[in-house]
Amino acid sequence: MTKKITICACSSRTFIPSVEVARLMVVLRREGFEVTLHADLCEAAQLKSDELCNADCVVGCYKRAMQALYDSADKSAPKLVAIREHTADYVLNELGVTNRDVTEQECEAALQEVLALPKKVAEDAWYPVLEKDKCLNCGKCHDFCLFGVYDIKDGKVRVVAPENCKNNCPACARICPAGAIIFPKYDKAPINGGEQMEEGTIKIDMEAVYADALRTRLAHRRASVMLLKDKKQ
Numbered sequence: 001m002t003k004k005i006t007i008c009a010c011s012s013r014t015f016i017p018s019v020e021v022a023r024l025m026v027v028l029r030r031e032g033f034e035v036t037l038h039a040d041l042c043e044a045a046q047l048k049s050d051e052l053c054n055a056d057c058v059v060g061c062y063k064r065a066m067q068a069l070y071d072s073a074d075k076s077a078p079k080l081v082a083i084r085e086h087t088a089d090y091v092l093n094e095l096g097v098t099n100r101d102v103t104e105q106e107c108e109a110a111l112q113e114v115l116a117l118p119k120k121v122a123e124d125a126w127y128p129v130l131e132k133d134k135c136l137n138c139g140k141c142h143d144f145c146l147f148g149v150y151d152i153k154d155g156k157v158r159v160v161a162p163e164n165c166k167n168n169c170p171a172c173a174r175i176c177p178a179g180a181i182i183f184p185k186y187d188k189a190p191i192n193g194g195e196q197m198e199e200g201t202i203k204i205d206m207e208a209v210y211a212d213a214l215r216t217r218l219a220h221r222r223a224s225v226m227l228l229k230d231k232k233q
Contacts, residue, residue, distance in 0.1 A: 004034045005095075006051075007083075008041035008060035011117035012124035013185055015061060015084050022110035024059070024088040026102045028095070039117040042184055043125035045069035046162050059083050059091055065184035065193025068129040072159060085194060126185055127162030128172060134180035141172040141181060 005028055010016045021037075028035050038044065041060050044051050052058075052075045060066050061084040070077035081094045092100055128141070128149065137157050142150040149172075151160040173181035173191045183191055188198040 003032070004036070004055045004057070006036045006038055006041075006055035006058045008038045008058065008066075009114050009117055010041075010061065010185070011039040011114075012119045012121055015185070015187070018111060018114045019107070020083065020088045021114050022107050023102055024083075024091055025110045025113070026106045027088070027092060027097060027100050030102075031097055031099065033095075037113065037117060040120075040125055041066065041069060042127070045073040045075075045129070046125045046127065048073045048075070053078075057081060057095070061184055062189075062193035062195075064131065064195075065129070065182050068131050068182050068193065069184065071132055072129045085196075122167060124185070125162070126167045126183070127165040128159055128170075128181045128183055130157065130159060131180045131182060134178045136178045136180070138177060140175055140177065144175055145172055 007021055007024065008016070009018065009021050025035050025037070036055065038051070041052075041058070052070060052073055055078055057079040058066060058077070059081045062082050063080045066080045066082075067077050081091050083091055089100065092098075135157060137152075137155055139152055139157060142152050142157055147164040147166060148161050149159060149165050151158050168186075170181075170183045170186045170191050173179075173183055173186075179190060181191075182193045184193055186192040188194075189196045190198075
């Protein structure tokens with residue numbers, strides 16, 4: 001039986017209902033599971049933390065997103081169970097738990113534990129992760145991004161500076177021809193790793209996008225050159 005469970009509560013966002021997390025904690029602990037609450041799985045992956053390897057099962061947003069996070073951290077993923085589009089009952093079904101009765105007092109105590117997790121509103125770990133089996137290594141994300149988030153080495157696109165990503169901006173995911181870029185904290189699928197088409201079709205004129213990006217790059221370069229000239233004078 002799976003014994004060590006890590007639950008990502010995504011505490012800086014509101015995608016995963018705290019009440020569902022609390023109820024899940026109560027039932028799992030009563031059934032003998034060792035439950036660890038995590039405020040932000042994205043942050044752990046960004047830091048390549050060994051915390052990612054401490055569980056037999058991780059409960060979090062979407063399986064695609066969590067798998068991509070583990071791949072980005074070069075860690076082997078354990079059993080992954082999605083809760084963002086489901087309820088505690090779905091997770092318990094996945095884990096084979098049938099006894100789910102909890103008291104209001106038990107839920108309230110667990111809820112306080114969830115709500116006590118640290119929050120980093122507008123400063124939490126927001127960055128893209130790549131689905132390696134989908135990525136075409138075309139470099140469009142690299143060419144488009146003005147913040148140096150991506151790099152290309154030996155013909156492979158990589159996310160090398162996730163901390164440079166502009167918070168709440170998923171623009172590079174929209175221009176990816178393979179749909180290989182996931183932002184786990186985005187509010188709509190499929191960009192967030194969900195299977196539903198919530199985002200809708202967004203038509204993008206790629207030539208216009210690249211032209212605009214090039215103009216911005218050139219403007220930044222000219223500004224840097226002028227700054228250096230002013231310093232020398």
